[in-house]
Structures are given as structure tokens and as C-alpha cells.
Amino acid sequence: MKKRIATALAMLLLLMGLVPVLTAAKPLPLRVEVNTNRIYFPDEQPYVDKAQRVQVPVRFVSEALGAKVGWNAATKTVTVDLDSNRVVLVLGSKKYTVNGVEKQMDTAAERVGGRTFVPLRFISEGLGASVKWDSAVRTVYINTAGFDPSEVKQGSDQVVVEDMYGFKVRQNTGSMLEASKGPYDRFNNNKNKSLMNLLIILTLEGADYEAQVQEVEDILIQKIDEKTVKSIIKYVQTKTTIEPELKMKIFTDDTYEIFVGADINSDISITVFYK
Numbered sequence: 001m002k003k004r005i006a007t008a009l010a011m012l013l014l015l016m017g018l019v020p021v022l023t024a025a026k027p028l029p030l031r032v033e034v035n036t037n038r039i040y041f042p043d044e045q046p047y048v049d050k051a052q053r054v055q056v057p058v059r060f061v062s063e064a065l066g067a068k069v070g071w072n073a074a075t076k077t078v079t080v081d082l083d084s085n086r087v088v089l090v091l092g093s094k095k096y097t098v099n100g101v102e103k104q105m106d107t108a109a110e111r112v113g114g115r116t117f118v119p120l121r122f123i124s125e126g127l128g129a130s131v132k133w134d135s136a137v138r139t140v141y142i143n144t145a146g147f148d149p150s151e152v153k154q155g156s157d158q159v160v161v162e163d164m165y166g167f168k169v170r171q172n173t174g175s176m177l178e179a180s181k182g183p184y185d186r187f188n189n190n191k192n193k194s195l196m197n198l199l200i201i202l203t204l205e206g207a208d209y210e211a212q213v214q215e216v217e218d219i220l221i222q223k224i225d226e227k228t229v230k231s232i233i234k235y236v237q238t239k240t241t242i243e244p245e246l247k248m249k250i251f252t253d254d255t256y257e258i259f260v261g262a263d264i265n266s267d268i269s270i271t272v273f274y275k
Helices: 002-023 058-064 120-126 209-220 226-236
Strands: 031-034 037-039 054-057 068-072 077-082 085-090 095-098 101-104 110-112 115-119 130-134 139-143 160-164 167-171 178-181 196-200 246-252 256-262 268-274
Touching: 031 058, 054 058, 054 120, 058 068, 058 077, 058 115, 077 115, 085 120, 095 120, 115 120, 120 130, 120 139, 160 178, 167 209, 196 209, 209 226, 209 268, 226 246, 226 256, 226 268
Parallel strands: 031 139
Antiparallel strands: 031 037, 054 115, 068 077, 077 085, 085 095, 095 101, 110 115, 130 139, 160 167, 178 196, 196 268, 246 256, 256 268
């Protein structure tokens, strides 16, 4: 009996000796990945604030996301511009604006060690990117393309909004409208590359023509002159079945060129470019 007690005490002392080692183990460092590429912070590191939000140096926003960052010291205001999106934050304020619309967050931009830090999720989403947080590996994943169709299970009725250079496009609505982001390069400002392509499907059973046309109008009217959009829709509605050709026609407003057309026995294509 005494031998068993001694053994038990020895084991207890051994375990107690391990406790400091276990409690002293450092947590995993915060990681940020943009489009599967890990981002390294050479000086000031990201951190989790009291609201459990990841804060990053504002320099990250300009370098990793390609945004233009402005700072007004007098008003303590951070302005972030990317494509046609603008996010404005004030240090210490939980209110911020996205494209002029006031929003509320549960944290605020902060000044730490002489550097300005901004809440990663609110900035990224305001610029049209998608954000995921994996607590197990303390990693933030950012996808600047926004919505990833592979993330929606086939047959799902989940509607997701994708940002296409300022146009908010609802994906997976059930109408069968196909919408894809074009290869336009904001850094080189190559206007020969499209911003967005919309395809009104006529070749598949179950495609809802009227719903697709309405969705096209809802998308274009966000940023294109109303008169131009009405002309586009009127032209699109001259082809309601797959058979006839819809000759390529170009519509313009002050900012955009929109190419609309369809071959014989083909779907209707609407492609948007910067003018």
C-alpha cells in the first residue's frame, strides 16, 4: 500500500513539474494570407484587440491589397481607395463609411507605437474582398476576388454577393444568369480588358429569361447611366429565344462601354469595359 502511495505521489509531482512547461507554451503567431500568399510584417505585427478583431498596420492595406491609403492627421481620418470602393475610418470611432454609406463595427482603428492599425475584416470586406478566420491556426485568409463559386455547394440555394469592380453581383440566384469578373488590371489600367461579363442563358432547360434580364438591369444600374441601361435592356429584349442573332452593339455612358450581342443559337453576352 505504502509503495502505491509513494508511486502516486511521485507521478503527481512529475505532472506538477510539467504544468509550468505547458502553461508557458507560446500561442501560434497571427498569420495573414492574401490569395494563398502569406504576408510578412517586418516591424509592427498584427494583433487581436479587445473586441477579438484582427488589427493590421495600415501599410499592409496599401502593399498587400493594392489600395491607396490617405491619412488626415488633423481629423485622424484614414481613407482607403481600391478600384471604385472607398472606406473611411476615424481613429477611435466605431462608425465608418463604405462608398459614402455609414456603417457600424464593434471595434475601431487604433494608434499603437506611433503606427495606425485598422480592423482587417471591415477594411477588406469594404474593398470587396472575402475574409475567413481559422482560430485553430490563428490565420486570416483574404481572397481579393471576393466570392469563390467553389465555396457554394452544388444545388445549394445560398445566394452570395460578389464585388466586380464596384458592381455588386448576386450569384446563385436560381435564374441561371452567368456572371464572371473580367481580367481588368487596376494597376496597369488596361482598358482593353473587361470588368465583367454577364451571360443570359437561353440554351439550358429551366433558365428564367425574365429573371435574368431583371438581374442584368439591377447590376448595370448600380454604376451605369440609367438612360444607357434602359437602352441596353430594350435591345436585349429583342431576343427572347435561342434562334435569332442579336448583332453586336456598343452602348456607352461617361465611364463605361458595354458590348451586347449573341450569335445564332447562342446565349446573350453583355460585356462591360472602362471607356
